[in-house]
Amino acid sequence: MSGSDPGGTDDDVGDRRRERDHESDGEQARDHNHEYDRDRDRDHDPSSSTPAANRAENGADQRSDRGDRGDRVTIEDDGVIRWFLRTDDGTVVVIRDILSSVAIVAAIGLLLFAVSGIWPPLVAVESGSMEPNMERGDLIFVVDDDRFVGDDPVGGTGVVTLENGQNGDHEKFGEPGDVIVFMPDGDPGQTPVIHRAHFWVDEDENWVDTKADEEILGGATCDQIRTCPAPHEGFITMGDNNNGYDQYQGGAPTTIVHPDWVTGKAMFRIPWLGHIRLAFDEFFGGMLGPNAPGATGLIDGAMLDLMSDAGVGVGASTGIGIAAAAHRYRA
Structure with a gap:
């Protein structure tokens, strides 16, 4: 089926x-x-x-x-001061560096002035009459003569002469006695001189017979020397590298140095830095020199611009500014 x-x-x-x-x-x-x-x-x-x-x-x-x-700094949002301090604009950065250098120079200058008591507190040596204790191109720090006074100063001043320094231990720049800065014949228009104070004389004193070194005078008498007898009280001075007193046949002809003509006394030297000051004086043809009373020889804005364009930094331009602010002095 x-x-x-x-x-x-x-x-x-x-x-x-x-x-x-x-x-x-x-x-x-x-x-x-x-x-x-x-x-x-x-x-x-x-x-x-x-x-x-x-x-x-x-x-x-x-x-x-x-x-x-x-991150952007603008005048509208931050104000002029904040913008000036923080902007990275090239022109503003240059101006800011220049102002920083000037401010540092001014601060250091004020500090030196506070210590020395005179302005300018630095002098540049332009000749060799104080060699080897001072060389041409040295920068010398000077103070008021009533500061840092040694033993046995003379004439009511703060200056210790070579004569008095030999009796004690007051020595400056390798020899006894103070090295002073003075205006020759009291003339502020002349280049100041920086020489050693040898001894003090009183008015009308026959210093040739009483205190002078016969070897230095070479046998000259008081009648043969125009500054004898002394027309007024003051210092007999001489450069360490010279053969004669400034008041006779020295390298800086002057009469007896009156205490009022003394602008300071030297304390220590900074080798070579004075060449900057001398170079500035040569570059500007004497415009920075102490020919005018009270001239300080400060660096001007145009030179700071040149230094900034040349890539001179704040630290370098500060050192240059301090050196340029010094006076030019004849040793």
Whole structure:
């Protein structure tokens, strides 16, 4: 008897179901691969960023812009003083460096003035009459004669002469006695002289016979010397490298140095730095020299501009300014 086979029918149904499941799994795999490819392309394509990512990036850019604007210094936002101190504008930086140099020079000058009591407190030696104790080009620090007074000063001054210094231990620049700075014949228009004070004489004193060294005078008598007898009280002076007194045949002809003509006494020297002062004087043709009473020889703005253009820094220009502020003195 013929009829349907229940077992075969069930097998066919199972085969078709397995085929459908297989096809469904393949489609899911393909969909997964497509999604992976899209994600990978989106990661490499900046234009495909999500709105949230775009908003985050825009926020970071805005914060960066605000930071840049915050770093900028403007007159409107910060005021003139703050802008001047912080701006990186090239012209302002140069001006700021110049003003800094001038301020430092002024501060050091005030400090030296407070110690020395005279202005200028530095002198540049222009000749060799005090060698080897002072060389041409040395910068000498000087003080008022009533400061740092040694033992046994003379004539109511603060100066210890070579004569008195030999009796004690008062020695300056390698020999007894003070080295003084004075105006020859009391004339402020002449170049000041820096020589050693040898001894003190009273008015009308025959100092040739009483105190002078016969070897230095070479046998000259009081009648042969125009400053004998002494026209007034004061100092007999001489350069350490000279052969005669200034009041006779010395390197700086002058009469007896009256105490009022003494502008200071030397304390110590700075080798070579005085050459800067002498160079400035030669460059400006004497404009920085002490020909006019009270001239200080300070560096002017034009020269500071030249130094800045040449790349001279604050520290270097400060040293130059201090040296240039010194007077030129004849040893």
